[in-house]
Amino acid sequence: MAPDDDRERMLEWVERVAMFCGDAWGLAPITGRILGWLLICTPAEQSAGEIADAIGASRASMTSNMRLLTSVGLVRRRTRQGERTTYYRIEDDAFEKVVRQRLAAFAAFGEIAEEALQFGGEDGERTRRIRSAQQSIALLTGPVA
Structure with missing residues:
Protein backbone atom coordinates (compact mmCIF):
# COMPACT_ATOMS: atom_id res chain seq x y z
CA MET A 1 0.00 0.00 0.00
CA ASP A 92 -0.88 5.30 28.51
CA ASP A 93 -3.88 4.99 30.84
CA ALA A 94 -6.06 7.57 29.05
CA PHE A 95 -8.99 5.28 28.38
CA GLU A 96 -8.80 3.66 31.78
CA LYS A 97 -9.24 7.19 33.18
CA VAL A 98 -12.26 7.76 30.94
CA VAL A 99 -13.89 4.53 32.10
CA ARG A 100 -13.17 5.27 35.76
CA GLN A 101 -14.62 8.80 35.42
CA ARG A 102 -17.77 7.44 33.79
CA LEU A 103 -18.22 4.77 36.45
CA ALA A 104 -17.75 7.37 39.19
CA ALA A 105 -20.39 9.56 37.56
CA PHE A 106 -22.84 6.65 37.42
CA ALA A 107 -22.14 5.79 41.05
CA ALA A 108 -22.78 9.41 42.05
CA PHE A 109 -26.08 9.36 40.17
CA GLY A 110 -26.98 6.13 41.95
CA GLU A 111 -26.63 7.98 45.23
CA ILE A 112 -28.83 10.80 43.94
CA ALA A 113 -31.44 8.24 42.83
CA GLU A 114 -31.43 6.79 46.35
CA GLU A 115 -32.50 10.20 47.65
CA ALA A 116 -35.40 10.21 45.16
CA LEU A 117 -36.98 7.25 46.93
CA GLN A 118 -38.24 9.65 49.59
CA PHE A 119 -40.59 11.03 46.92
CA GLY A 120 -41.96 7.60 46.09
CA GLY A 121 -44.43 7.37 48.92
CA GLU A 122 -47.28 5.16 47.90
CA ASP A 123 -46.56 5.67 44.20
CA GLY A 124 -45.34 2.24 43.13
CA GLU A 125 -44.70 3.32 39.54
CA ARG A 126 -42.34 6.12 40.61
CA THR A 127 -40.50 3.79 42.96
CA ARG A 128 -40.19 1.18 40.18
CA ARG A 129 -38.60 3.77 37.85
CA ILE A 130 -36.10 4.79 40.52
CA ARG A 131 -35.27 1.16 41.37
CA SER A 132 -34.87 0.38 37.67
CA ALA A 133 -32.32 3.20 37.36
CA GLN A 134 -30.49 1.94 40.44
CA GLN A 135 -30.39 -1.64 39.13
CA SER A 136 -28.97 -0.52 35.80
CA ILE A 137 -26.31 1.53 37.56
CA ALA A 138 -25.49 -1.38 39.88
CA LEU A 139 -24.76 -3.56 36.84
CA LEU A 140 -21.92 -1.16 36.00
CA THR A 141 -20.73 -0.07 39.41
CA GLY A 142 -21.83 -2.65 41.94
CA PRO A 143 -24.74 -2.47 44.38
CA VAL A 144 -26.10 0.94 45.31
CA ALA A 145 -26.34 1.57 49.04
Whole structure:
Protein backbone atom coordinates (compact mmCIF):
# COMPACT_ATOMS: atom_id res chain seq x y z
CA MET A 1 0.00 0.00 0.00
CA ALA A 2 1.33 3.44 -0.93
CA PRO A 3 2.16 5.87 1.88
CA ASP A 4 -0.49 8.31 0.61
CA ASP A 5 -3.12 5.54 0.71
CA ASP A 6 -2.04 4.62 4.22
CA ARG A 7 -2.24 8.25 5.35
CA GLU A 8 -5.70 8.59 3.80
CA ARG A 9 -6.90 5.49 5.66
CA MET A 10 -5.41 6.83 8.89
CA LEU A 11 -7.21 10.17 8.47
CA GLU A 12 -10.48 8.37 7.73
CA TRP A 13 -10.01 6.41 10.96
CA VAL A 14 -9.23 9.65 12.85
CA GLU A 15 -12.51 11.05 11.52
CA ARG A 16 -14.37 7.98 12.81
CA VAL A 17 -12.84 8.61 16.25
CA ALA A 18 -13.96 12.25 16.04
CA MET A 19 -17.53 11.19 15.22
CA PHE A 20 -17.54 8.66 18.07
CA CYS A 21 -16.22 11.20 20.58
CA GLY A 22 -18.90 13.66 19.51
CA ASP A 23 -21.74 11.16 19.60
CA ALA A 24 -20.74 9.28 22.75
CA TRP A 25 -19.05 11.95 24.83
CA GLY A 26 -20.29 15.26 23.43
CA LEU A 27 -16.80 16.40 22.46
CA ALA A 28 -16.15 18.76 19.59
CA PRO A 29 -14.97 17.01 16.42
CA ILE A 30 -11.54 18.66 16.66
CA THR A 31 -11.06 17.20 20.13
CA GLY A 32 -11.88 13.72 18.83
CA ARG A 33 -9.53 14.20 15.89
CA ILE A 34 -6.71 15.13 18.24
CA LEU A 35 -7.35 12.02 20.35
CA GLY A 36 -7.54 9.83 17.29
CA TRP A 37 -4.34 11.22 15.83
CA LEU A 38 -2.44 10.87 19.10
CA LEU A 39 -3.46 7.21 19.26
CA ILE A 40 -1.87 6.34 15.91
CA CYS A 41 0.77 8.96 15.11
CA THR A 42 4.47 8.35 14.80
CA PRO A 43 6.31 9.63 16.68
CA ALA A 44 3.89 9.29 19.60
CA GLU A 45 4.87 12.71 20.94
CA GLN A 46 4.02 15.66 18.68
CA SER A 47 3.77 19.44 18.85
CA ALA A 48 0.45 21.22 18.49
CA GLY A 49 1.63 22.45 15.08
CA GLU A 50 2.42 18.92 13.91
CA ILE A 51 -0.97 17.68 15.12
CA ALA A 52 -2.77 20.62 13.49
CA ASP A 53 -1.00 20.00 10.18
CA ALA A 54 -1.78 16.27 10.31
CA ILE A 55 -5.50 16.64 10.96
CA GLY A 56 -6.07 19.86 9.03
CA ALA A 57 -6.89 22.02 12.01
CA SER A 58 -6.02 25.63 12.67
CA ARG A 59 -3.33 26.15 15.23
CA ALA A 60 -5.62 28.56 17.07
CA SER A 61 -8.18 25.79 17.63
CA MET A 62 -5.51 23.59 19.14
CA THR A 63 -4.93 25.69 22.26
CA SER A 64 -8.29 25.26 23.94
CA ASN A 65 -8.62 21.63 22.87
CA MET A 66 -5.17 20.69 24.13
CA ARG A 67 -5.95 22.48 27.40
CA LEU A 68 -9.14 20.42 27.74
CA LEU A 69 -7.42 17.12 26.96
CA THR A 70 -4.55 17.79 29.36
CA SER A 71 -6.85 19.02 32.15
CA VAL A 72 -8.85 15.77 32.13
CA GLY A 73 -5.67 13.70 32.06
CA LEU A 74 -6.05 12.13 28.63
CA VAL A 75 -3.06 13.90 27.12
CA ARG A 76 0.29 14.75 28.68
CA ARG A 77 2.30 17.78 27.70
CA ARG A 78 6.01 18.30 28.08
CA THR A 79 8.88 20.36 26.84
CA ARG A 80 12.33 19.21 25.89
CA GLN A 81 15.42 20.76 27.36
CA GLY A 82 16.69 23.60 25.17
CA GLU A 83 13.45 23.82 23.15
CA ARG A 84 10.50 26.17 23.44
CA THR A 85 8.08 23.81 21.74
CA THR A 86 5.53 21.90 23.81
CA TYR A 87 4.92 18.29 22.84
CA TYR A 88 1.83 16.20 23.50
CA ARG A 89 1.16 12.50 23.76
CA ILE A 90 -1.78 10.42 24.81
CA GLU A 91 -1.43 9.05 28.33
CA ASP A 92 -0.88 5.30 28.51
CA ASP A 93 -3.88 4.99 30.84
CA ALA A 94 -6.06 7.57 29.05
CA PHE A 95 -8.99 5.28 28.38
CA GLU A 96 -8.80 3.66 31.78
CA LYS A 97 -9.24 7.19 33.18
CA VAL A 98 -12.26 7.76 30.94
CA VAL A 99 -13.89 4.53 32.10
CA ARG A 100 -13.17 5.27 35.76
CA GLN A 101 -14.62 8.80 35.42
CA ARG A 102 -17.77 7.44 33.79
CA LEU A 103 -18.22 4.77 36.45
CA ALA A 104 -17.75 7.37 39.19
CA ALA A 105 -20.39 9.56 37.56
CA PHE A 106 -22.84 6.65 37.42
CA ALA A 107 -22.14 5.79 41.05
CA ALA A 108 -22.78 9.41 42.05
CA PHE A 109 -26.08 9.36 40.17
CA GLY A 110 -26.98 6.13 41.95
CA GLU A 111 -26.63 7.98 45.23
CA ILE A 112 -28.83 10.80 43.94
CA ALA A 113 -31.44 8.24 42.83
CA GLU A 114 -31.43 6.79 46.35
CA GLU A 115 -32.50 10.20 47.65
CA ALA A 116 -35.40 10.21 45.16
CA LEU A 117 -36.98 7.25 46.93
CA GLN A 118 -38.24 9.65 49.59
CA PHE A 119 -40.59 11.03 46.92
CA GLY A 120 -41.96 7.60 46.09
CA GLY A 121 -44.43 7.37 48.92
CA GLU A 122 -47.28 5.16 47.90
CA ASP A 123 -46.56 5.67 44.20
CA GLY A 124 -45.34 2.24 43.13
CA GLU A 125 -44.70 3.32 39.54
CA ARG A 126 -42.34 6.12 40.61
CA THR A 127 -40.50 3.79 42.96
CA ARG A 128 -40.19 1.18 40.18
CA ARG A 129 -38.60 3.77 37.85
CA ILE A 130 -36.10 4.79 40.52
CA ARG A 131 -35.27 1.16 41.37
CA SER A 132 -34.87 0.38 37.67
CA ALA A 133 -32.32 3.20 37.36
CA GLN A 134 -30.49 1.94 40.44
CA GLN A 135 -30.39 -1.64 39.13
CA SER A 136 -28.97 -0.52 35.80
CA ILE A 137 -26.31 1.53 37.56
CA ALA A 138 -25.49 -1.38 39.88
CA LEU A 139 -24.76 -3.56 36.84
CA LEU A 140 -21.92 -1.16 36.00
CA THR A 141 -20.73 -0.07 39.41
CA GLY A 142 -21.83 -2.65 41.94
CA PRO A 143 -24.74 -2.47 44.38
CA VAL A 144 -26.10 0.94 45.31
CA ALA A 145 -26.34 1.57 49.04
